[in-house]
Amino acid sequence: xxxxxxxxxxxxxxxxxxxxxxxxxxxxxxxxxxxxxxxxxxxxxxxxxxxxxxxxxxxxxxxxxxxxxxxxxxxxxxxxxxxxxxxxxxxxxxxxxxxxxxxxxxxxxxxxxxxxx
Amino acid sequence: xxxxxxxxxxxxxxxxxxxxxxxxxxxxxxxxxxxxxxxxxxxxxxxxxxxxxxxxxxxxxxxxxxxxxxxxxxxxxxxxxxxxxxxxxxxxxxxxxxxxxxxxxxxxxxxxx
Numbered sequence: 001x002x003x004x005x006x007x008x009x010x011x012x013x014x015x016x017x018x019x020x021x022x023x024x025x026x027x028x029x030x031x032x033x034x035x036x037x038x039x040x041x042x043x044x045x046x047x048x049x050x051x052x053x054x055x056x057x058x059x060x061x062x063x064x065x066x067x068x069x070x071x072x073x074x075x076x077x078x079x080x081x082x083x084x085x086x087x088x089x090x091x092x093x094x095x096x097x098x099x100x101x102x103x104x105x106x107x108x109x110x111x112x113x114x115x116x117x
Numbered sequence: 118x119x120x121x122x123x124x125x126x127x128x129x130x131x132x133x134x135x136x137x138x139x140x141x142x143x144x145x146x147x148x149x150x151x152x153x154x155x156x157x158x159x160x161x162x163x164x165x166x167x168x169x170x171x172x173x174x175x176x177x178x179x180x181x182x183x184x185x186x187x188x189x190x191x192x193x194x195x196x197x198x199x200x201x202x203x204x205x206x207x208x209x210x211x212x213x214x215x216x217x218x219x220x221x222x223x224x225x226x227x228x229x230x
Contacts, residue, residue, distance in 0.1 A: 034216060034217070043206070043220040043221055093160070106218070
């Protein structure tokens with residue numbers, strides 16, 4: 001079946017540094033990927049929609065300059081948290097779409113836990 | 118805006134017990150409704166879905182019926198197993214926002230032998 005891999009699964013960094021999280025579709029091409037953020041005991045919040053070869057579309061309230069999203073190929077999207085601060089500590093999850101738009105066939109990665117000291 | 122509310126956990130059950138997780142939603146139009154499951158250390162997996170009123174989604178012994186009159190999509194299973202221990206998320210996507218899922222907070226289910 002379809003597999004989406006996220007790397008790293010856990011990362012700890014110092015405040016002020018930048019961290020890159022990768023989301024790869026391993027056995028299918030994903031024209032669209034979605035990035036979510038999950039706070040402890042809270043639901044997943046959609047951050048942005050990433051389309052291959054074009055700029056990401058950010059949800060209201062999400063700082064596009066802090067959360068840089070790149071979708072350079074049909075199998076890879078990256079989320080870079082720039083100048084990270086402790087409040088950016090969270091669980092980041094990506095999903096990738098396969099099939100025609102509207103088919104709602106989404107595959108999720110296992111998530112990446114970011115801790116900013 | 119659209120929202121999903123589901124019962125808080127954790128829900129602790131004995132094996133072979135009946136499981137119900139309540140989910141209600143607020144949305145304009147006719148959303149599609151989903152239940153996702155997240156096993157420890159794994160990504161979210163689609164458990165079942167329903168795309169229109171009165172549809173029943175089912176998978177692995179789990180069922181949920183799209184009830185427009187009560188804006189609900191409660192998840193049920195008649196006899197749970199220890200392997201059903203996971204976090205369950207109710208979610209919706211609006212008809213014009215394909216792929217953009219609105220999730221509930223998740224309900225942790227713990228099944229004991």
